Amino acid sequence: MSSLEGIAREVRRCRRCRLGYIRKNAVPGAGPSRAKMFFVGEAPGRDEDTSGRPFVGQSGKILTAILKSARVRREDAFITSVNKCRPPGNRRPRADEVATCRPYLMRQIDLVRPRVIVALGLHSLYALTTFRGSMSKARKYQFVYHGIPLIATYHPAAVLYNRPVRATIRKDIALAAQIARTTKPREGGIDPVPGIPFRKRVSSGGVPWDGGSKFLLIRRMDEGLWGIPKGGVEEGETLEQTALRELKEEAGLKGKTVCPIKRIRYRFYESESEMNFDKTVCYFLVRVRRGKVKLERGFEDYRWCTYEEACRILHYTNDRSVMRAARMAVRRLS
Numbered sequence: 522m523s524s525l526e527g528i529a530r531e532v533r534r535c536r537r538c539r540l541g542y543i544r545k546n547a548v549p550g551a552g553p554s555r556a557k558m559f560f561v562g563e564a565p566g567r568d569e570d571t572s573g574r575p576f577v578g579q580s581g582k583i584l585t586a587i588l589k590s591a592r593v594r595r596e597d598a599f600i601t602s603v604n605k606c607r608p609p610g611n612r613r614p615r616a617d618e619v620a621t622c623r624p625y626l627m628r629q630i631d632l633v634r635p636r637v638i639v640a641l642g643l644h645s646l647y648a649l650t651t652f653r654g655s656m657s658k659a660r661k662y663q664f665v666y667h668g669i670p671l672i673a674t675y676h677p678a679a680v681l682y683n684r685p686v687r688a689t690i691r692k693d694i695a696l697a698a699q700i701a702r703t704t705k706p707r708e709g710g711i712d713p714v715p716g717i718p719f720r721k722r723v724s725s726g727g728v729p730w731d732g733g734s735k736f737l738l739i740r741r742m743d744e745g746l747w748g749i750p751k752g753g754v755e756e757g758e759t760l761e762q763t764a765l766r767e768l769k770e771e772a773g774l775k776g777k778t779v780c781p782i783k784r785i786r787y788r789f790y791e792s793e794s795e796m797n798f799d800k801t802v803c804y805f806l807v808r809v810r811r812g813k814v815k816l817e818r819g820f821e822d823y824r825w826c827t828y829e830e831a832c833r834i835l836h837y838t839n840d841r842s843v844m845r846a847a848r849m850a851v852r853r854l855s
């Protein structure tokens with residue numbers, strides 16, 4: 522079935538794991554089919570089991586209050602959980618129960634295509650990513666699930682035992698709301714439109730490398746996404762010169778190109794200009810000294826990352842493949 526209501530009907534009939542035999546009501550989730558924010562809890566509790574609605578008990582009241590203080594309208598968000606049926610005695614869902622139920626969640630995310638996902642609690646995060654670690658560590662990263670930014674925060678129930686956590690959850694939800702507001706919608710029609718001629722575009726970028734194990738990433742303010750400094754090649758510039766200029770302009774750092782590492786070519790349609798583009802981006806490994814980073818307007822943060830950290834927070838598949846090429850180049854040099 523290919524609609525949210527279709528999935529909800531399947532969930533209500535489901536007996537694929539033992540929880541289906543002991544629940545009162547399955548809780549598929551609720552919210553608009555075009556929600557920009559998508560919240561994922563762990564599993565229904567007693568009140569949810571009784572009502573068939575997500576987050577209506579004590580945790581739900583806390584979540585609603587936090588959403589309000591972060592200026593997010595609850596009715597605008599899609600709210601669900603990894604497991605759709607209540608585990609007895611509020612125990613954690615077991616690994617096999619998570620694995621059996623997770624496809625429903627994945628299909629819901631695929632249909633809604635939100636601009637941001639918020640994982641409420643570690644176990645929701647574990648169900649959607651390969652990350653394994655503490656929440657305090659997880660909060661340092663911006664994860665990506667199938668190209669969608671994912672923010673991890675504490676489960677609202679944590680406030681019942683530790684009141685100061687409320688401010689942390691609020692801060693994380695406010696960040697997610699900012700991402701939802703500023704991230705451009707993913708265009709379904711990004712493929713070239715037949716019959717429109719292609720215009721060529723060439724860009725160049727550099728992966729800033731400190732000579733050891735760290736690479737510099739910068740985060741754009743408008744999209745809230747991490748990336749690699751790059752930009753269009755200007756008249757009379759070589760590809761290397763563009764990569765170094767972009768690094769200087771975007772991060773205020775000087776560098777030296779070490780070697781070319783990757784060339785990426787892709788074709789797309791841009792609705793703003795109503796044109797098809799045939800774009801090539803050339804990337805270099807750029808050796809930089811870890812001086813003071815001075816971000817250009819339009820960027821809000823920077824981070825020196827290991828290869829693994831970079832791959833966790835980079836949004837685009839292409840950027841992750843560039844990081845792989847950078848790591849291979851560094852290995853060849855050592």
Ligand code: SF4
Nearest residue numbers: 535537538541606622
């Ligand atoms: S928890 Fe999920 S897989 Fe298990 S019975 Fe409920 S809906 Fe089905």
